[in-house]
Amino acid sequence: MTLQRLDHLYAMLMPIDLLRVVDIGANPMNSIAPYRDLLDRGMCCLTGFEPQQDTLVTLNAQKGPNETYIAAAVGDGTSHCLHLYHGSGLVSLFKLRAKTVGHLRGLRRAARNTGTIDIKTQRLDDLPQLGRIDFLKIDIQGAELMVFENALRSLESVIAIQTEVNFYPLYDAAPSFGDIDVFLRQHGFVPHSYMHIEKRIIQSRFSGELTKEDATQMLDGDILYLRDLSGIADWHSDDIKRMALLADGVYDYADIVLRCIDVLQSRGLLQQDQIDTYLALRDTL
Numbered sequence: 673m674t675l676q677r678l679d680h681l682y683a684m685l686m687p688i689d690l691l692r693v694v695d696i697g698a699n700p701m702n703s704i705a706p707y708r709d710l711l712d713r714g715m716c717c718l719t720g721f722e723p724q725q726d727t728l729v730t731l732n733a734q735k736g737p738n739e740t741y742i743a744a745a746v747g748d749g750t751s752h753c754l755h756l757y758h759g760s761g762l763v764s765l766f767k768l769r770a771k772t773v774g775h776l777r778g779l780r781r782a783a784r785n786t787g788t789i790d791i792k793t794q795r796l797d798d799l800p801q802l803g804r805i806d807f808l809k810i811d812i813q814g815a816e817l818m819v820f821e822n823a824l825r826s827l828e829s830v831i832a833i834q835t836e837v838n839f840y841p842l843y844d845a846a847p848s849f850g851d852i853d854v855f856l857r858q859h860g861f862v863p864h865s866y867m868h869i870e871k872r873i874i875q876s877r878f879s880g881e882l883t884k885e886d887a888t889q890m891l892d893g894d895i896l897y898l899r900d901l902s903g904i905a906d907w908h909s910d911d912i913k914r915m916a917l918l919a920d921g922v923y924d925y926a927d928i929v930l931r932c933i934d935v936l937q938s939r940g941l942l943q944q945d946q947i948d949t950y951l952a953l954r955d956t957l
Contacts, residue, residue, distance in 0.1 A: 695721070696746045871889060
């Protein structure tokens with residue numbers, strides 16, 4: 673994805689307002705948020721939720737004008753025990769499954785328990801100040817389904833969800849990928865792409881004896897769900913514009929952008945010369 677192309681697409685679409693992004697579990701974990709280019713260029717606004725105070729301090733110190741971070745845990749609106757671990761990326765409302773920590777290599781040190789705290793969660797549907805949500809990114813170590821189940825009203829406006837899912841049971845009683853998949857399909861979303869799949873080596877007495885030993889067990893990963901694009905001809909034009917911006921500025925998915933452009937042009941909202949310039953930029957840069 674090139675910024676010149678993104679700038680042209682944004683000017684061509686002329687969205688009526690900024691794309692609205694909600695990031696639940698905004699801890700960047702030494703990675704760049706996928707919506708960062710849109711945020712840096714003033715094309716979206718972000719509301720991030722992060723209950724870990726040290727991480728929240730860092731996020732607020734580095735935030736831009738369109739970023740708001742809230743010191744809250746999103747869930748079902750009740751109090752839960754937050755389990756803290758040496759690896760901050762494992763902190764969860766669920767307790768790590770001891771059998772998994774012993775079964776897969778590379779988890780023991782990060783899985784060392786450092787305490788628990790009681791934490792009050794908030795339902796997305798109880799936060800009207802959020803307004804419309806277009807893109808929902810969520811990574812909260814097993815509690816994703818809890819959030820979805822308590823966000824039925826909020827999900828009505830969402831066109832894309834990037835969520836973490838568990839393939840192998842990492843936490844006791846945490847919902848699986850299958851549980852999340854069934855729920856999101858029931859509410860109009862379909863899986864589109866895997867962003868990342870984390871694999872681990874199965875532990876044995878001979879682990880480390882081989883020069884090369886491939887990780888084979890899927891543990892968890894991030895997957896992108898989209899509002900079913902087969903019905904895009906019935907979407908509001910503003911939602912189609914938002915989808916085009918997400919597809920280009922976050923994921924660099926040309927086919928989705930071109931489908932959006934196709935529908936918008938059929939409604940008389942785009943000129944051919946604008947489209948030709950976009951196609952040329954995508955073909956040459």
